[in-house]
Amino acid sequence: MTETEILAKIENYMKKNNLRQWELAREIGVPEATLNRWLRRKTSISNAYLVILKEKGII
Numbered sequence: 194m195t196e197t198e199i200l201a202k203i204e205n206y207m208k209k210n211n212l213r214q215w216e217l218a219r220e221i222g223v224p225e226a227t228l229n230r231w232l233r234r235k236t237s238i239s240n241a242y243l244v245i246l247k248e249k250g251i252i
Contacts, residue, residue, distance in 0.1 A: 200232060202252045221245050
């Protein structure tokens with residue numbers, strides 16, 4: 194799965210569950226600023242967070 198596909202799944206999850214960035218950030222245990230940088234494609238998602246996203250059923 195590419196980074197673009199992962200980000201699309203995150204965005205779809207947020208829309209489907211009517212979550213704001215800070216709510217999803219708290220749910221997955223990441224600072225809101227980090228989630229924001231992922232969504233703006235400023236930084237890549239680390240493997241550790243990819244595992245968390247998979248466990249939560251987001252990706």
